[in-house]
Amino acid sequence: MPREIVIDPVTRIEGHARITLKMDDNGGVSDAMFHVTQFRGFEKFCEGRPLTEMPALMARTCGICPVSHLVTASKACDALLAVEIPPTADKLRRVLNLAQIIQSHALSFFHLSSPDFLLGMDSDPAKRNVFGLAEVNPGMARDGIRLRQIGQTIIELLGGKKIHPSWTVPGGVNEPLSAEKHAKIVAMLPEALDIARRTINWFKRSMDGFSEEAASFANFPTLFMGLVDAKGSLEHYDGFIRICDSRGLVVQDMIPGEKYADIIGEAVESFSFMKFPYYKPMGYPQGIYRVGPLARLNICDQCGTPVADQELAEFKQLQRGAVLSSFHYHYARLIEIIYGIEYIQRMMADPDILSTHVRSRARPNRREGIGVAEAPRGILIHHYKIDENGLVTWGNLVIATGHNNLAMNRGVLQVARRFVDGNKLQEGMLNRVEAVIRCYDPCLSCATHALGQMPLRIELVSPSGEVLDEISRGA
C-alpha cells in the first residue's frame, strides 16, 4: 500500500519549503519531493519597467545575495547597451561580488552550520543556533560575526548600503572608489584573512569526526558546472562556463554565458515552485548537475591566489576525480573565502582601482541581453528583452540554488532511504534531512530554512489520511 510521509517545516505558520516522501508497497522510500513553496513572478512583473531599473529591482529577489543579482543584472544591461565597461568598473564590480561571497559564506558556515559541527548533529535543538554557539565557543561566534561584518562593510563602503546597494549600473558603477574608503578596505583585510585561516585549520582538524556525514550526505556522481577564466582558474564575475563529470574530466568547456540556453534546459514538476534545470545534452533527469562552491573547486584548474591554491591542493586530495560529497560544500566555502580576501587584496593594490573613469554611457543598442556571474550558491543567469524605448518586455532568471534542485531532491532521498523503516520514522532523520539540505545553503527566495535550523514535522500518512506515525523536532 503506497503511503506518503510529509515533512512540513512547521505547523502552517512558517516555511517556504516542505518535503514529501513516497513509500512503495514494501515500505521502502520510492521518491522524495522537496517542495519550494514561494513563487514571486519577477520574470513577469519586470515587464514595462525601464532597463535602468533592472539592477536595483532584481536585487530584491534575494536579501542574502542581492549583490549577485545586482551585478548579473548590470551585466545583462551592459549587453543591452552594447558597451564595454571601463576596466576600473570591472575591477570594482569584482571586489563587490567577492565581498558578498565572503559575507554570505561566513553566514552559511558560522551562523548556520557551525553549531552542527561544534555541538553535534543530535544536540539540543534549542541551542543549535548562533546564540548557542556564542555560549559554547564565543571566540568562534565573534569570528563569524566579524568576518560577515567585514564583507558587509566592504559592500557598504563601495555601494553606500549593506543590503540592496544600487551602485552598479548599466555601463559600470556610478561612483569611483575614494582614497579614504580604499584605505579602510585595505585595513580590514589582514584580520579577515587571519579569521579565515584559523577557521579552515580548525575545520580540517575537526573533519575526522564527520567522516560518516561526509560519506553519506548527498554523496553521488553528478556533473559539476561553473565559470572559469580563460586560463581555467576560479572565476566569479566573468569568463566561460565549464562542465566536468564525476571523474573530474572536462565534458564541455569555454561556453560563453550567452549560450546558456544551448546547454541548460528547465523542467517543471507539479510539486515545486522551483524549476529543475538540467544539462540538455544528457536530458532530464539524467542531466543532473551541481553548482556552487564545491562545483567551482571541482572544475577549476587553480584558484590563482597563493594561500587558496595551497588549500585547493589539499582539498583535491580528498578524492580522486571530483570531490562528490555535498558535505564538502562547507570546506569549499572556506577556501573560497580565503580566495576572495586574497583577490580583493590584489585588486586594492592595483593603482588603477582609484581611477575616476568608472562608467560608460550609451543608449540601448540591442534588444536582447544576457548576464552571467557566480553567486555564492552558484552560477546565476539574467536574460532580458527590451522594446525600442528600452522598456523590458520579457525576462528569464536562472537562479543559483535552482541548479541544485535535482541534487537536493536526490540527497534527501538518499538520507530518507537510510532513516525510514517501515511505518517508523527514526529519530535521527530530521536532523539528517535538514543537514543535507543545509550543505547546499539553499537560498530559496525566502531562504527560511537557510537561516538557523529548519523546524520540521514529519508525518507518515496512509492514503485514507490516517496518521500512522509522527515525529517532530523542537520544544
Added chain:
Amino acid sequence: MTETATQETPAAAATGKARVATIWLEGCSGCHMSFLDLDERLLDLAGMIEMVYGPLVDIKQYPDAVDVCLIEGAVATDEDVLKCRKIRAHTKLVIALGDCAVTGNVPSMRNPFELAAVYDRAYVENAQLNKQRPTLKLPVLLDRVRPVHEVIKVDIFVPGCPPPADAIYFVVTELLAGRTPDPSLVTRFGK
C-alpha cells in the same frame, strides 16, 4: 501600547526577558539580514530578549504569549493570511518590518498582471519540459499581494528596503525600555 509591551507574561517572568518572534512572508530575507547586521550587538541583545520563534532559531511552533513579532514581507498566499492571523492572536505587538510588509513593495508589482500570465511566464514560456503550473501541496497565490495591515492590525510600521540595522536596534531597544518608538526618526521609505 507601552504598557502592553512591558507587561510581563508568565514566560517572560520566568526568564526576565522579552519574548520576541520574527517571521518571513513574501519578502527577500533582506530585512532579516539587516537584523543580522546588528553584528556584535546581537550578542548583547541575546541577554535581553528571548527569541521564541523565527528563522533565526529552532522552534517549530508559533508559541503563545509572544511580546513582539517582527514581520518581514507582504501577504501573497492563502498560507500567509493564516500565518498573520495566528501571529495576531498570540502576540501583543505586531511590527511591520520593511517596505514589503508596510506597503506591499516589490512583491505587489505583480498585482497589475493577471495571475495566469505570471504563472505562464515562469512555467510555460520559460520552461522546456513538463510545462505546467505547480500546485501539488503548494500554497495558493492570492490575486493581489497585500501589505500586512490589510490583513491584521499592525502596531508599529518600520519602513525601509531594508530598514537599516540601526533603525531595527532603535525600535527594539526602545520597546525593551518600555517606550513606544517613532521609527520615522530613523527611517525613510525605500532607503
